[in-house]
Amino acid sequence: MDKKILETVKELTAEQLGIEVDEVNEKSSFIDDLGADSLDTMELVLALEDEFGIEISDEETEKLKTVADAVKYIEDNK
Amino acid sequence: MINLEGKTALITGAARGIGKEIAIKFAETGCNIAICDLDKEKIESTIDEIRETGVEAYGEVCDVTSMDSVKDMVKKFLEKFDKIDILVNNAGITQDTLLMRMSEKQWKNVIDVNLNGTFNVTRSLIRSMMKNKYGKIINISSVVGLMGNAGQANYSATKAGVIGFTKTVAKEYGKRNIYANAVAPGFIETDMTEKLSEKAEKDLMNNVSIKRKGKPEDVANLVLFLASDLSDYITGEVISVDGGMRM
Numbered sequence: 001m002d003k004k005i006l007e008t009v010k011e012l013t014a015e016q017l018g019i020e021v022d023e024v025n026e027k028s029s030f031i032d033d034l035g036a037d038s039l040d041t042m043e044l045v046l047a048l049e050d051e052f053g054i055e056i057s058d059e060e061t062e063k064l065k066t067v068a069d070a071v072k073y074i075e076d077n078k
Numbered sequence: 079m080i081n082l083e084g085k086t087a088l089i090t091g092a093a094r095g096i097g098k099e100i101a102i103k104f105a106e107t108g109c110n111i112a113i114c115d116l117d118k119e120k121i122e123s124t125i126d127e128i129r130e131t132g133v134e135a136y137g138e139v140c141d142v143t144s145m146d147s148v149k150d151m152v153k154k155f156l157e158k159f160d161k162i163d164i165l166v167n168n169a170g171i172t173q174d175t176l177l178m179r180m181s182e183k184q185w186k187n188v189i190d191v192n193l194n195g196t197f198n199v200t201r202s203l204i205r206s207m208m209k210n211k212y213g214k215i216i217n218i219s220s221v222v223g224l225m226g227n228a229g230q231a232n233y234s235a236t237k238a239g240v241i242g243f244t245k246t247v248a249k250e251y252g253k254r255n256i257y258a259n260a261v262a263p264g265f266i267e268t269d270m271t272e273k274l275s276e277k278a279e280k281d282l283m284n285n286v287s288i289k290r291k292g293k294p295e296d297v298a299n300l301v302l303f304l305a306s307d308l309s310d311y312i313t314g315e316v317i318s319v320d321g322g323m324r325m
Contacts, residue, residue, distance in 0.1 A: 039250060039251075
């Protein structure tokens with residue numbers, strides 16, 4: 001897993017959800033562990049799109065459950 | 079004084095009537111304008127008129143009942159303007175008749191434009207508004223969506239539907255600085271109300287306190303207020319502009 005992408009995803013996640021970066025690890029589930037609701041998830045996706053210059057469709061968004069899922073998607077589509 | 083300089087508004091069904099008046103009123107405050115309609119010639123003449131105010135203005139032919147047509151229109155406007163700050167869902171039709179005579183087609187046509195059209199355009203633009211963390215959405219409902227009207231089962235249903243939709247958008251995206259409000263015009267002088275019979279017109283006017291028909295401008299003034307920062311603590315609201323028809 002790309003460390004730099006992971007760190008950026010963790011930072012953006014913490015920022016969007018208003019939590020500390022060290023509360024987020026690669027196995028964290030956005031909804032179950034970090035308390036994100038569906039709008040938070042959408043907002044995070046928009047932030048990731050901006051940061052990495054990618055497009056994440058609504059169908060793909062639903063599949064991104066954890067930080068690791070997001071990192072993998074970014075690695076594959078960057 | 080309202081100043082919308084640097085903002086861009088998309089107004090649907092804006093080649094004539096209330097939509098056109100809204101577009102011109104917005105342009106007069108410096109707002110760039112994107113309009114869509116079905117009538118190409120009327121779009122062009124309206125755009126010419128809007129450009130006289132000195133703002134940037136473009137029009138597209140778009141059928142709001144078609145998601146593909148809407149997506150294409152939104153994409154083109156976002157290429158031209160980068161962002162759209164204000165959306166006015168104004169496109170609407172009537173096909174009036176008593177319920178017992180109303181065909182399935184008449185029911186569906188009106189739902190398709192007034193309700194599905196509002197969904198299609200808002201759905202296509204909401205992502206971009208979320209990214210910008212800003213949006214003012216104003217949906218044109220109607221006083222009959224609040225009180226019903228004989229001969230307008232289809233139209234009233236769509237206009238009541240628009241109110242529920244507006245409140246939901248306000249709840250979902252308020253956190254993102256996106257506002258959604260509905261405007262409920264009463265009896266306004268447009269091509270749409272010109273079709274009314276003399277008797278229907280007289281009956282309607284009996285209930286209007288301010289003894290004149292409304293002008294498109296009366297509606298446009300309220301929409302302008304809701305598009306401006308003067309209304310920054312108002313969302314999920316329905317405001318009537320009906321001369322006191324419904325109290």
